[in-house]
Amino acid sequence: MKNPRTEAGKEELRKARRESRGLFWAVAIFSFVVNILMLTGPLYMLQVYDRVLGSRSLETLFGLTLIVAFLYGMMGLLDFSRARIMARVGSRFQARLDKRVFDAVIRKSAIAPDESSATGLRDLESIQRMLISPALMSLFDMPWTPLFLFGIMLFHPWLGYLAIGGGAVLIVMTILNQTTTRLPIAKANMATVQSEKIANQMINEAEMVQAMGMRDASFHRWQVARDRTLQESLAASDAGGLFSTLTKTFRLFLQSAMLGLGAYLVLAGELSPGAMIAGSILMGRALAPIELAIGNWPMFQRAAKGWANLSELLGTVPVEPPRTALPAPKAKLDVQQLTMVPPGQSQATLRMVNFTVQPGQAVGVIGTSGAGKSTLARAITGLWRPAGGKIRLDGAALDQYEPGILGQLIGYLPQRVELFDGTIAENIARLSPNPDAEKIVTAAKRADAHDMILKMPDGYDTRVAASGGRLSGGQIQRIGLARAMYSDPVILVLDEPNSNLDNEGSMALNRAIKAMKDEGKTVLIMAHRPAAIQECDMLLMLEAGQVRAFGPKEEVLKKMVQNHQQIARDGNPGGVQ
Structure with a gap:
């Protein structure tokens, strides 16, 4: 059953996010154009291998190169523009909620501090970092992955089946990565907060620690928490690193497999050399967003945890209602x-x-x-x-x-x-x-x-x-x-x-x-x-x-x-x- 207060907090966050809806649409449109322009490389390769080398025409090569240079320039400009837009989306989101979250943290900490109040400002920052990171761009690029797979399928169905199968394996790895690393990352974050809390307490009470000969005891207490932090961080890093390495290795293997299958089809007379190279490039582009998302999955999980914490915090500590100004009171x-x-x-x-x-x-x-x-x-x-x-x-x-x-x-x-x-x-x-x-x-x-x-x-x-x-x-x-x-x-x-x-x-x-x-x-x-x-x-x-x-x-x-x-x-x- 959903918690009404948490849902109210989520709605407040969604409202702040909706203020940038127009910018999100602009990024989506730019992403569409950028991904269309990503076809420039494979098409150029296809034309060079199948037309320029066959005709030995320098004029054709020169003309194609000029067109490609222009298209790559446009792609770079749009890619840079969408990155700038997302940077402003993240800044707007944080600026919109900075005072609200700060007030909620102060009010909650003054009454009954808990994890959501202790990490409130860091949670907001984690969402902002995710919004401006290249990892989020991978989510805008993923919807166009089928476009590249369709392009590969046009070259030859076998190449398409290989690319689709490889993509499915990467998606399964992504799901396993999420389910396997969620708990280790959560434990690592909690351990980090606890060790920081102990360290800050010891620093604030430095005079007492020094005067009462508590340095060794306080260090031991902090070291226990710190060792736990390191252990949990290593477990989270190992789990995430395993899937990141598997993904990268498998994607490289897929590219080689695509070249090998393409070479076989060329020898069989069912595919041109240009299509073989273009198919390999297209598959690398199709699977790149998935690999990028897996490699940055801890950032997504930290942002998701931050979103949950802020939802609870803002739902528990609602906005102060406006009050009618009263005249200066007497001291009764x-x-x-x-x-x-x-x-x-x-x-x-x-x-x-x-x-x-x-x-x-x-x-x-x-x-x-x-x-x-x-x-x-x-x-x-x-x-x-x-x-x-x-x-x-x-x-x-x-x-x-x-x-x-x-x-x-x-x-x-x-x-x-x-x-x-x-x-x-x-x-x-x-x-x-x-x-x-x-x-x-x-x-x-x-x-x-x-x-x-x-x-x-x-x-x-x-x-x-x-x-x-x-x-x-x-x-x-x-x-x-x-x-x-x-x-x-x-x-x-x-x-x-x-x-x-x-x-x-x-x-x-x-x-x-x-x-x-x-x-x-x-x-x-x-x-x-x-x-x-x-x-x-x-x-x-x-x-x-x-x-x-x-x-x-x-x-x-x-x-x-x-x-x-x-x-x-x-x-x-x-x-x-």
Whole structure:
């Protein structure tokens, strides 16, 4: 039974392909003319052997040669033109889907990454490479193979039977090649993805690997995956190489067999020498597309796999529907009967959560590990969709906002802050192609990171790596806070914001939270450390995914926390349980 979502993804790919339908027809017409002109060589050979050599006429030879030169020139021009057209078809196809696939990969990876999201961009590239490859031209040339076989049949039926029989054997080899190499190539591709994933993980965690003496262990883990990749690649290469070699050898044998049979028919007086040579050339031309297709079969299979993966990806992650632009909201957040089931799981981590946050309030969300704090953060930022209930911003459900607009309205500082390759300014500006320098500095000042950034070698233009480079965890976290505040959000969600901060950083964080409150903005802080809730007016305590308490900070602390007075007074880390 067909999967409706996969079929929807296939239809989206077909739609992108149909945009080049006119170009495909142009290539088909050019291919027809090119294949007709392929008869130039055999006909020229036939005329030279049967007419020029017999008449010994230099004028005839000269005239035929001029005609052949012109026809070959036209054939080369058309062949070059169809290659250029297909190059543009491939480029158009990729350009048409680049943003769509990139967005789908990001959205799927943020929710529930799988093979289709991990390889999405490579899958699109594999289809594009197939579209521009000479291998695809063989598919346009194959329909004209019967034309050449018919031409051979006109010379003599026996020659035609030999060519048809040889072609049938090559087609059988093609089918066997497809069925035999499909599984080895799929295994090789999966093994490659897995080894790359392990390598990237080890590189991203290079500091930990080095500091904890894990180099040998990590290399062993990667080497196991790499050895499997090499074994699967060798198996796929051996299977494909066997059929490619058999095809080439058999085709060469067929050409010799054609010459031998033609020579026999010439000696028997049933065929002219020119027809013998022309028949051999025609058969080579007739079978060349089949040989080319077999030799490039791994490319076809990789493109087919890419098509299947993209169909699943695009079907699973549909196009975001257009939404009516809403006015700038107030910082009022309503969470109504919220139930959250993490992607790929069947058990809810939040159940029937209700609370309301008014503008100018800061809410601390506390609870033990696994209570659902990070799940709530992902739900409020729109990263995960609710399984039940609603989250409303100034009365409008979050899904009524465009994702790009919602990201500007709700600033987010995750538990683990990752920087991108680029300058500090580019990171704060969220990689905007047209960053606003004034907004960058303002965001850094609001995050109390301006002075810290100025002390760096090149200030805001200091380049950082994705892993953070030489920046400390606290510095990365403060830059991440500035990034969260770059768009002047009305709601700020901070997930363990002081996990890497020293006392100075914690004080800077509290000043930033107080400034947000003074501006009438809302702040939600998922916290383990009591110092993070110093500026909070309200506390929400979660336990096993349910609200255990919600209200003014002092009331909740008195009710739920043993040493609440000490926590409320000085943020002593003895506290929140």
